[in-house]
Amino acid sequence: MTKIYSVTGELQLTDLGTTLIHEHLLLRSEEVTAQFPHLYDEADLYDKAVTALKEVKQRGIDTICDPTVMGIGRDVDFMKRVSEETNVQVIAATGVYSFNEIPPHFANREIDYLAQAFIHDIEKGIQGTDIKASFLKCAADAKGITEDLDKVFRAVARAHKATGVPIMTHSHPASKNGLNQIRIFEEEGVDFSKVMIGHCGDTEDLDYLHEILNKGVFIGMDRYSQGPLSIPKRNITLMKLIEQGYSNKMFLSQDYCCSIDWFDADHEHYKNSPEWSITYLTDKLIPALLEKGVSQGDIDLMMKHNVIDWFTGQK
Numbered sequence: 007m008t009k010i011y012s013v014t015g016e017l018q019l020t021d022l023g024t025t026l027i028h029e030h031l032l033l034r035s036e037e038v039t040a041q042f043p044h045l046y047d048e049a050d051l052y053d054k055a056v057t058a059l060k061e062v063k064q065r066g067i068d069t070i071c072d073p074t075v076m077g078i079g080r081d082v083d084f085m086k087r088v089s090e091e092t093n094v095q096v097i098a099a100t101g102v103y104s105f106n107e108i109p110p111h112f113a114n115r116e117i118d119y120l121a122q123a124f125i126h127d128i129e130k131g132i133q134g135t136d137i138k139a140s141f142l143k144c145a146a147d148a149k150g151i152t153e154d155l156d157k158v159f160r161a162v163a164r165a166h167k168a169t170g171v172p173i174m175t176h177s178h179p180a181s182k183n184g185l186n187q188i189r190i191f192e193e194e195g196v197d198f199s200k201v202m203i204g205h206c207g208d209t210e211d212l213d214y215l216h217e218i219l220n221k222g223v224f225i226g227m228d229r230y231s232q233g234p235l236s237i238p239k240r241n242i243t244l245m246k247l248i249e250q251g252y253s254n255k256m257f258l259s260q261d262y263c264c265s266i267d268w269f270d271a272d273h274e275h276y277k278n279s280p281e282w283s284i285t286y287l288t289d290k291l292i293p294a295l296l297e298k299g300v301s302q303g304d305i306d307l308m309m310k311h312n313v314i315d316w317f318t319g320q321k
């Protein structure tokens with residue numbers, strides 16, 4: 007059995023509890039963080055993460071999986087401090103977040119060299135600490151799986167095979183690239199019962215979603231209250247999939263960022279997503295789903311039991 011670690015130590019499966027599968031405590035451009043630290047107010051970023059996690063803790067959330075990896079400013083010391091202050095369990099990831107290229111250090115070396123870097127984070131610890139990664143993250147967006155990203159997906163697959171930890175992706179349903187991600191995993195011999203294709207809630211294309219689900223992977227309905235699709239449209243697709251019996255293969259989350267340095271406060275991202283919050287699920291979505299007739303059992307699958315299944319794989 008794969009061991010699961012939060013940023014504060016080993017976790018039992020029964021400790022996972024109600025989980026937000028995809029939220030970010032802190033998301034920022036790591037080159038800018040390293041080279042122009044004066045642009046950041048560290049105390050303010052910390053306060054924002056602590057405030058958000060206290061809010062979800064009050065609403066019964068036990069665990070957050072934070073897929074912040076290389077490319078978007080992973081900082082496990084920050085994650086640990088926030089987790090300790092709020093008593094929300096935070097699970098860290100290793101991997102690469104890029105939509106195109108990766109740093110020359112990895113681009114000019116073999117796939118297995120990159121896989122070994124991930125394995126180090128999983129088995130030894132991240133950024134010189136003993137905090138271990140318990141899942142892998144890779145991303146591809148509208149540009150598709152570029153040459154560099156093909157290397158990342160294969161390295162993630164190989165680190166998964168070496169360690170048994172599950173995989174979460176960022177996909178771009180508008181270009182149906184979740185299927186290309188699955189094809190690479192298939193070529194590399196990945197256990198599909200430990201794969202989650204993220205951001206599948208961004209589409210209403212049920213044929214595409216069925217094609218993904220029929221592979222046996224999980225899908226993320228994980229950008230509630232933001233992203234390219236309205237909440238009512240997300241709900242229609244979600245309800246259909248629940249009625250078809252797929253609640254054992256879906257996750258609900260918000261891909262919320264307690265802070266993000268990509269945008270100024272008046273950026274259209276926020277205007278387009280006025281309800282984006284870390285408490286949208288607990289305060290609005292879940293009560294609305296229950297009202298529509300979704301059972302508590304289905305909610306528990308999507309928020310609790312599927313998490314255990316994703317970490318442990320085939321039954």
Ligand SMILES: [Zn+2]
Pocket residue numbers: 028030073261
């Ligand atoms: Zn994300």
